[in-house]
Amino acid sequence: MDITFENVSYIYQQHSPFAHKAIDQLSFHIPSGTFVAIVGHTGSGKSTLIQHLNGLVQPTAGKVKIGDFELTAEKKPKHLKQLRSKVGVVFQYPEHQLFEETVAKDISFGPKNFGVGDSEIQRRVTEALQAVGLSADYVERSPFDLSGGQMRRVAIAGVLATKPNVLVLDEPTAGLDPRGQKEMMEMFYERHRSEQLTTILVTHSMEDAVTYADHVIILNKGSKYMEGKPEEVFVQKEALQQVQLDVPEMVAFINRWNEKFHTKLPFTKQSERELATAITAVLKGGKSHE
Amino acid sequence: MSSNEKLVEFRNVSFRYGAEQPWVLKNCSFEIDREEWVAIIGHNGSGKSTIAKLMNGLLFPQEGEIYVAGKKVQEDTIWDVRKDVGMVFQNPDNQFVGTTVQDDVAFGMENRGFPREEMLQRLDDVLHAVGMVDYRLTEPHRLSGGQKQRIAIASVLAVSPKVLILDEATAMLDPRGRRDIMQTVAHLQANKDVSLLTITHDLQEIVQADRVIVMNEGQVWDESHPRELFSKQDDLLAIGLDVPFIASLAKALKQTGIPITKEPLNHEELLEELWTLHSRT
Numbered sequence: 225m226d227i228t229f230e231n232v233s234y235i236y237q238q239h240s241p242f243a244h245k246a247i248d249q250l251s252f253h254i255p256s257g258t259f260v261a262i263v264g265h266t267g268s269g270k271s272t273l274i275q276h277l278n279g280l281v282q283p284t285a286g287k288v289k290i291g292d293f294e295l296t297a298e299k300k301p302k303h304l305k306q307l308r309s310k311v312g313v314v315f316q317y318p319e320h321q322l323f324e325e326t327v328a329k330d331i332s333f334g335p336k337n338f339g340v341g342d343s344e345i346q347r348r349v350t351e352a353l354q355a356v357g358l359s360a361d362y363v364e365r366s367p368f369d370l371s372g373g374q375m376r377r378v379a380i381a382g383v384l385a386t387k388p389n390v391l392v393l394d395e396p397t398a399g400l401d402p403r404g405q406k407e408m409m410e411m412f413y414e415r416h417r418s419e420q421l422t423t424i425l426v427t428h429s430m431e432d433a434v435t436y437a438d439h440v441i442i443l444n445k446g447s448k449y450m451e452g453k454p455e456e457v458f459v460q461k462e463a464l465q466q467v468q469l470d471v472p473e474m475v476a477f478i479n480r481w482n483e484k485f486h487t488k489l490p491f492t493k494q495s496e497r498e499l500a501t502a503i504t505a506v507l508k509g510g511k512s513h514e
Numbered sequence: 515m516s517s518n519e520k521l522v523e524f525r526n527v528s529f530r531y532g533a534e535q536p537w538v539l540k541n542c543s544f545e546i547d548r549e550e551w552v553a554i555i556g557h558n559g560s561g562k563s564t565i566a567k568l569m570n571g572l573l574f575p576q577e578g579e580i581y582v583a584g585k586k587v588q589e590d591t592i593w594d595v596r597k598d599v600g601m602v603f604q605n606p607d608n609q610f611v612g613t614t615v616q617d618d619v620a621f622g623m624e625n626r627g628f629p630r631e632e633m634l635q636r637l638d639d640v641l642h643a644v645g646m647v648d649y650r651l652t653e654p655h656r657l658s659g660g661q662k663q664r665i666a667i668a669s670v671l672a673v674s675p676k677v678l679i680l681d682e683a684t685a686m687l688d689p690r691g692r693r694d695i696m697q698t699v700a701h702l703q704a705n706k707d708v709s710l711l712t713i714t715h716d717l718q719e720i721v722q723a724d725r726v727i728v729m730n731e732g733q734v735w736d737e738s739h740p741r742e743l744f745s746k747q748d749d750l751l752a753i754g755l756d757v758p759f760i761a762s763l764a765k766a767l768k769q770t771g772i773p774i775t776k777e778p779l780n781h782e783e784l785l786e787e788l789w790t791l792h793s794r795t
């Protein structure tokens with residue numbers, strides 16, 4: 225589903241002394257099937273932005289379009305439930321979306337709510353647990369008696385089980401161990417491609433943004449600061465540092481290497497192995513591989 | 515050695531959440547010295563947060579003993595123990611008590627009977643330290659994810675505990691914010707005779723620790739200096755962990771025939787070593 229923001233602003237506690245503008249005249253367009261990363265400093269408005277995508281909040285001004293659904297200050301989308309069956313959101317803190325007494329019930333809640341049949345739900349629960357790296361032993365456990373990373377996995381499984389067209393992920397790998405982070409991102413990416421999803425990833429990992437996203441939007445104080453291809457955006461060190469961000473570690477290393485060794489190795493989203501080969505070529509006196 | 519030198523001591527600790535449930539910690543022993551910074555890493559469910567909760571008496575072990583600042587942690591000592599241990603939980607929502615940010619940060623100080631003057635001064639200091647002075651009157655639940663973590667950290671810094679435990683306390687911060695906060699914490703630890711325990715999945719964060727404890731399936735799997743640890747990349751991968759970018763690059767370089775001898779902890783160290791090799795050829 226195409227997603228469009230047209231001059232969207234969002235103010236928390238409007239008409240009160242505490243009014244706070246979290247989104248400020250934001251416009252962008254995400255064509256269906258894109259993998260987008262949204263990056264920005266603490267409090268820049270990322271979580272507020274994504275809450276518009278399933279109608280959890282309505283813009284204070286401007287218009288949000290998700291496929292055929294429209295949200296404006298005046299207009300709640302008519303079929304909110306239908307919108308939510310198409311847009312799955314993994315929230316920043318997993319506890320906020322866990323509430324049932326067992327893991328199985330928790331993962332079943334979404335599909336059940338959207339009218340999926342029992343046997344299909346069973347199948348989806350099994351499949352979702354596997355996708356997030358939890359064994360079948362977890363079904364009868366209480367989601368509140370789990371470790372932080374295990375809760376995160378259950379919360380993600382619950383969203384996967386609704387089989388959304390648009391997958392919205394708010395820092396989905398926070399709290400996962402290194403292998404879990406990698407496997408989870410690979411799993412999202414695989415689904416994104418095989419099920420032709422539109423995926424929106426909020427992340428503080430420039431590495432993940434570069435590796436998986438087609439397009440990146442950088443927020444600063446509720447406004448769009450930059451957007452473009454990750455490999456073009458994430459090499460702009462000065463511009464990023466102005467909004468408290470940084471280049472990915474690989475880019476930082478290549479920059480320092482180039483300065484010290486007077487070479488011009490470019491950043492091409494290469495692997496560590498490929499970078500090592502290029503460095504070795506320089507050290508061994510051969511010509512650099514560019 | 516008397517147990518006074520060590521601020522925290524786990525002696526053969528085993529723990530399970532219920533008689534019917536599996537052991538979550540199995541015969542764990544380790545120590546944390548005064549003024550030491552120890553990091554704990556380990557796969558999801560390996561027992562890290564359980565260790566933290568045992569340390570301030572939120573849970574008690576079925577087997578073994580735990581000592582904090584010379585006191586054995588048990589029912590009748592927990593109030594004393596909790597005065598010495600400051601803890602930031604994995605989810606900050608679980609620890610907010612005040613209706614505004616400033617009430618929340620002041621709460622711990624009030625509890626410990628800090629004089630009013632000092633309290634106001636400290637409130638100011640810690641809110642500055644975490645970059646949240648503009649949010650004094652905000653309700654904690656109205657903060658962004660990263661802002662909540664900043665306030666949770668400010669609240670424990672305010673009471674100057676002897677042992678400071680941060681359980682994935684910076685997971686929601688942007689990379690710069692994370693670095694700044696860790697610098698603030700490290701600075702405080704170095705100056706104030708504080709033992710620091712950080713539980714984290716951020717490999718970059720453990721580089722500065724004096725020692726790293728690696729948990730695996732409820733057991734202490736390894737205890738070493740980060741430099742030593744990062745040379746065990748394959749073993750770490752096998753238990754769901756990894757090494758930071760710079761260690762991984764160093765390994766790739768070795769595999770392509772560059773004789774790197776010192777496991778690098780940061781960019782400078784690796785570049786220096788490459789430079790030395792370069793000038794020799």
Ligand SMILES: Nc1ncnc2c1ncn2[C@@H]1O[C@H](COP(=O)(O)OP(=O)(O)OP(=O)(O)O)[C@@H](O)[C@H]1O
Pocket residue numbers: 236237244245246264265266267268269270271272273316655656657658659660661686688
């Ligand atoms: N419920 C709320 N009421 C009032 N203000 C809020 C509320 N939630 C967030 N804000 C404010 O709106 C701004 C944007 O918050 P948001 O949660 O969207 O940020 P974020 O980019 O997701 O940050 P983080 O990376 O820390 O999660 C922040 O300044 C925050 O304090």
Ligand SMILES: Nc1ncnc2c1ncn2[C@@H]1O[C@H](COP(=O)(O)OP(=O)(O)OP(=O)(O)O)[C@@H](O)[C@H]1O
Pocket residue numbers: 368369370371372373374399401531535538556557558559560561562563564565604
């Ligand atoms: N309240 C509880 N009741 C029963 N079991 C629990 C409870 N809390 C945790 N556990 C279990 O104990 C084990 C250790 O949990 P713990 O929270 O200590 O892990 P952790 O190392 O902190 O993991 P993470 O990296 O995911 O935060 C896990 O398998 C978990 O499922």
Ligand SMILES: [Mg+2]
Pocket residue numbers: 270271272316394658659660
């Ligand atoms: Mg957020």
Ligand SMILES: [Mg+2]
Pocket residue numbers: 371372373562563564604681
């Ligand atoms: Mg934990």
